[in-house]
Amino acid sequence: MLLLLASFSASAGAADWPNWRGPEYDGMSQDTDLPETWNPRGGQGSNLLWKSEALAGRSTPVVFDGKLYTLCRDKPGTELEAEKVVCADAATGKVLWEHVFNVYLSDVPDTRVGWSSVVCDPATGRVYAQGVCGYFCCLDGKTGKPEWERSLHEEFGFLSTYGGRTNFPVVYKDTVITSAVVIGWGDTPQWGLMAKPAHRFMAFDKKTGELRWLAGTSLIPQDTTYSSPALVTLDGQDLLVFGSGDGKAWALQAGTGKQVWSYPLSRRGINTSPVVGPDGRVYIGQSEENVVGSTMGLMAALDGTKTGAMELGDELWLEPQAMVGKSGPILVDGRVYAVTDTGKLLVYDAQSGEEVARKTLGRAMRGSLVHADGMIFCCTNEGTWYTLKPTADGVDIAAKVRLPRDEVNGSPIVADGRIYLPTSEYLYCIGTDESIDANKGSAEVKKTAAAASPGEPAQVQVVPWETLLTPGQDQPFRARLFDAKGNFVREAKPSEVTFAVAAGPGSVSSDGLYQAPSDAGHECALVTCKIGELSGQGRVRITPPLPWSFDFEGVDDVPLSWIQGRVRYVIREAQEGDGTPGNHFIAKPMELPTKPGAPTTKLGTRSQMWMGSDQLSDYTVQADVKMKTGTGAEVDPSVAKPEFPAAANNSAQKLPAAGLINSRYILSLFGANDEVRLYSWCTHDKRTQAAVSMKFEPDTWYTMKVKAVPDADSGVARVFGKVWKRDEEEPAEWTLSIEDRAPNLQGSPGLFGDSKDAEFYVDNLSVTPN
Numbered sequence: 001m002l003l004l005l006a007s008f009s010a011s012a013g014a015a016d017w018p019n020w021r022g023p024e025y026d027g028m029s030q031d032t033d034l035p036e037t038w039n040p041r042g043g044q045g046s047n048l049l050w051k052s053e054a055l056a057g058r059s060t061p062v063v064f065d066g067k068l069y070t071l072c073r074d075k076p077g078t079e080l081e082a083e084k085v086v087c088a089d090a091a092t093g094k095v096l097w098e099h100v101f102n103v104y105l106s107d108v109p110d111t112r113v114g115w116s117s118v119v120c121d122p123a124t125g126r127v128y129a130q131g132v133c134g135y136f137c138c139l140d141g142k143t144g145k146p147e148w149e150r151s152l153h154e155e156f157g158f159l160s161t162y163g164g165r166t167n168f169p170v171v172y173k174d175t176v177i178t179s180a181v182v183i184g185w186g187d188t189p190q191w192g193l194m195a196k197p198a199h200r201f202m203a204f205d206k207k208t209g210e211l212r213w214l215a216g217t218s219l220i221p222q223d224t225t226y227s228s229p230a231l232v233t234l235d236g237q238d239l240l241v242f243g244s245g246d247g248k249a250w251a252l253q254a255g256t257g258k259q260v261w262s263y264p265l266s267r268r269g270i271n272t273s274p275v276v277g278p279d280g281r282v283y284i285g286q287s288e289e290n291v292v293g294s295t296m297g298l299m300a301a302l303d304g305t306k307t308g309a310m311e312l313g314d315e316l317w318l319e320p321q322a323m324v325g326k327s328g329p330i331l332v333d334g335r336v337y338a339v340t341d342t343g344k345l346l347v348y349d350a351q352s353g354e355e356v357a358r359k360t361l362g363r364a365m366r367g368s369l370v371h372a373d374g375m376i377f378c379c380t381n382e383g384t385w386y387t388l389k390p391t392a393d394g395v396d397i398a399a400k401v402r403l404p405r406d407e408v409n410g411s412p413i414v415a416d417g418r419i420y421l422p423t424s425e426y427l428y429c430i431g432t433d434e435s436i437d438a439n440k441g442s443a444e445v446k447k448t449a450a451a452a453s454p455g456e457p458a459q460v461q462v463v464p465w466e467t468l469l470t471p472g473q474d475q476p477f478r479a480r481l482f483d484a485k486g487n488f489v490r491e492a493k494p495s496e497v498t499f500a501v502a503a504g505p506g507s508v509s510s511d512g513l514y515q516a517p518s519d520a521g522h523e524c525a526l527v528t529c530k531i532g533e534l535s536g537q538g539r540v541r542i543t544p545p546l547p548w549s550f551d552f553e554g555v556d557d558v559p560l561s562w563i564q565g566r567v568r569y570v571i572r573e574a575q576e577g578d579g580t581p582g583n584h585f586i587a588k589p590m591e592l593p594t595k596p597g598a599p600t601t602k603l604g605t606r607s608q609m610w611m612g613s614d615q616l617s618d619y620t621v622q623a624d625v626k627m628k629t630g631t632g633a634e635v636d637p638s639v640a641k642p643e644f645p646a647a648a649n650n651s652a653q654k655l656p657a658a659g660l661i662n663s664r665y666i667l668s669l670f671g672a673n674d675e676v677r678l679y680s681w682c683t684h685d686k687r688t689q690a691a692v693s694m695k696f697e698p699d700t701w702y703t704m705k706v707k708a709v710p711d712a713d714s715g716v717a718r719v720f721g722k723v724w725k726r727d728e729e730e731p732a733e734w735t736l737s738i739e740d741r742a743p744n745l746q747g748s749p750g751l752f753g754d755s756k757d758a759e760f761y762v763d764n765l766s767v768t769p770n
Contacts, residue, residue, distance in 0.1 A: 015439050017415040018120035020060040020168055021368070025230040026275050027330040029372035029414035033438035036375065036387050037399035038419075038430045040406075047430055049418065052093040055086060055427035057114040060367070062127075063090050063415035064120040067141065069127050070422065071114040074100045079686050080742045083113050085129045085137075087144060090416060091436075093429060097144035099129075099137070104664040104680045104744050105153065105160070105608060106133035112164030115226065117410075121171045121206060128169045128176045128206070134158040136169075136178060138209060148209035154614040154748040155468070156202065156214070157184040157194075157563045161224050162683065165271070168228035172238070172254045173488075175203040175212055181224050181245050182216065183604065185524065185541065187557075187566040190503060192539075195566040196220060197604060199245035199269075201229075201257055202465075211465045212480075215257025220601060221245030223269025228328075232276045234305060237485035241282055241304065243270025247291070249284050249302060253486030256459055263302050263310040264291045273328040273368070275336075277350065280304040281316060287325025287341050297323035299338055299346065301353060317353030322346055328368035328411075330376070332390060339365040343380050347394050357394025361386055367411035372419075379408045379421055416440075455483035460492070460536030462529055468541045468613060472518040477508070477538050479529045492531055502528040502537065516542050522559035522611070543612040546619055547768040548749075552584040562750075563610040567592060569751075572761065585763035588656070588755040590630070606754040608661060611767070617746035620707040621660045623765040624726050627671045629698040630654040630758035655696055657754040658762070660706045664747035665740075667706035667721035671696050671758070678706070678721045678736050680744055690736040694723065701726035701763075709770060710745040717743030 039046035059071035125141040134153035152158035169178040184194035200216030227243035247266040268288035299322040329338035343362035362380030376388040383403035406423035417439035418431040479492035504525030525540040655671020679689035
């Protein structure tokens with residue numbers, strides 16, 4: 001069975017580079033007459049066309065229609081630091097526009113901002129970017145004007161962690177697809193078990209931002225990852241092939257998210273991006289613990305034409321202890337070229353897996369290889385550039401260039417006769433007049449077979465896949481039909497669809513118009529449709545207008561509509577010593593369930609939860625909180641900072657952290673540090689935040705209150721926090737306050753907490769307008 005690389009960017013010229021791995025997702029360029037060597041210091045004959053400090057960073061740039069796009073830190077090292085998409089003239093490096101957006105509710109350090117890469121849509125000229133905190137946007141490629149924006153963690157439960165691993169979006173036909181570990185809402189199979197984490201992909205209508213589908217891999221993955229998928233076509237079936245947070249390689253249908261095959265690569269998450277050959281072979285590496293034994297790392301070749309859950313032994317070949325965990329491999333003339341995390345180039349025969357050669361390039365490797373004009377370009381993490389030429393017995397070094405002070409986390413790309421290299425100090429543009437002239441108008445990407453005609457309808461996709469409504473609001477749903485291979489057939493006619501509300505409140509008309517009840521509370525509904533024997537479903541969250549009040553009496557669980565609410569929080573009844581016996585509150589357990597018969601896990605005990613729309617603004621959150629005690633743990637390094645020293649360390653009786661979220665700000669009690677803190681980006685020591693020492697008594701109810709007052713006209717947000725013992729009178733003065741000149745002007749209310757060493761309880765939770 002023949003696998004053909006998918007030219008989904010069919011209107012892009014071969015000289016364009018719209019995706020960070022190139023137009024074919026394989027690190028290959030058709031450009032010719034490129035220079036072998038260059039001098040980063042410039043000068044006569046250096047082949048350095050320009051270099052730009054403004055475009056430096058860890059993101060790999062993309063180029064389309066004469067423009068270069070990349071992600072960068074904005075105002076680094078200051079209280080105003082943010083992330084931004086930058087557009088520059090690809091020929092000169094001149095910045096044309098910037099789109100700046102905040103980093104919020106994330107533990108990512110500032111040095112890892114700009115981890116992902118922008119992707120261009122050649123059909124429309126729009127660009128799409130995903131920030132380290134889950135901000136996702138569609139921008140006009142010419143002006144930078146936002147077409148639509150989503151806050152993926154507040155809306156869907158995307159996970160943003162201290163590691164900062166951020167996935168790379170891809171454009172597929174009329175959708176843009178991105179992924180992360182996602183913990184949403186829905187704790188039963190009927191609702192899709194979305195309250196449990198999984199590495200999940202979601203596809204948005206690239207024009208409107210409407211969510212088309214959301215689908216994932218195994219539940220309870222060990223890691224967040226950044227394995228960018230390759231888009232390939234197998235006998236008319238378009239696939240996303242990627243490494244997952246669950247340690248497996250997967251293929252999903254790009255049109256529907258349906259699982260096609262998987263293979264167990266590792267006990268931990270996979271970060272390398274695969275490369276797929278014209279015969280359907282998938283080449284991918286990892287540098288984590290292997291599934292069997294005590295060794296780490298491997299390089300494997302898989303049969304991408306298979307279906308179902310593959311097992312060890314089903315691979316075409318496997319080379320153990322090849323620590324290829326970050327740099328993506330390439331396939332050139334029947335050989336696989338890959339670089340280990342420690343900077344060793346490995347060359348394999350693509351058919352047999354036999355090692356042809358190895359060569360030490362440096363001490364570490366983060367970026368991926370690029371092939372163009374018979375040469376392989378790469379740069380080690382410590383800043384040593386190589387131009388390599390494949391030979392019969394391996395590779396020869398055609399050029400070796402040492403960069404002055406640069407650290408390199410991104411990858412080189414080739415576009416329009418120019419080579420671009422992102423580093424911590426500069427973005428370098430390498431080329432000559434001859435290389436530019438030789439590649440002018442280099443017309444089309446390589447041709448593939450025409451797409452197969454779609455078959456009979458076999459799958460129903462209800463859109464939108466999920467929506468958020470207020471009581472009384474309506475939402476039209478429609479049904480889109482796909483064949484068994486995930487190819488779009490047509491949109492269903494209303495006359496052939498039977499809609500119904502399968503769970504939750506509300507009603508739906510025969511033509512798919514769902515109506516939320518005018519008296520609905522914090523509830524969810526499941527809208528199903530049937531077309532003959534086929535069926536599909538869409539999900540609805542309903543949140544009423546403010547004010548809200550939750551005393552947790554007379555309910556069996558937290559509201560289903562809370563993002564990351566269920567599983568992470570459970571209803572408890574007060575016993576002697578916990579307050580009034582019989583009173584109910586919610587608790588954040590020290591361990592979370594996984595699946596029947598499996599052990600519990602501490603993964604996710606440090607987490608955030610959101611209760612409503614990310615567009616809410618100008619409100620106050622208040623709750624009663626009690627911290628239980630654990631034993632013998634150290635202060636959380638992500639919150640222990642020299643500028644806010646802890647008054648004491650409860651090392652003998654460890655207290656948890658518990659907090660309230662308001663408009664992307666957190667007011668938190670860090671029990672282990674005896675500290676109250678108010679912040680938005682906790683790991684950034686220059687961003688506006690405040691902290692005061694406070695000695696907490698375990699097993700004592702405290703009342704917390706956080707008020708956010710946005711002022712768009714003056715460009716600030718004023719945020720106030722207050723903490724007092726519940727049985728005492730509320731103090732007149734605020735415990736602490738901040739005036740943020742990089743303001744968050746809106747955001748969902750929610751809870752923050754870290755219960756890995758001890759539980760905490762929450763009661764009498766309210767959200768009220770200011």
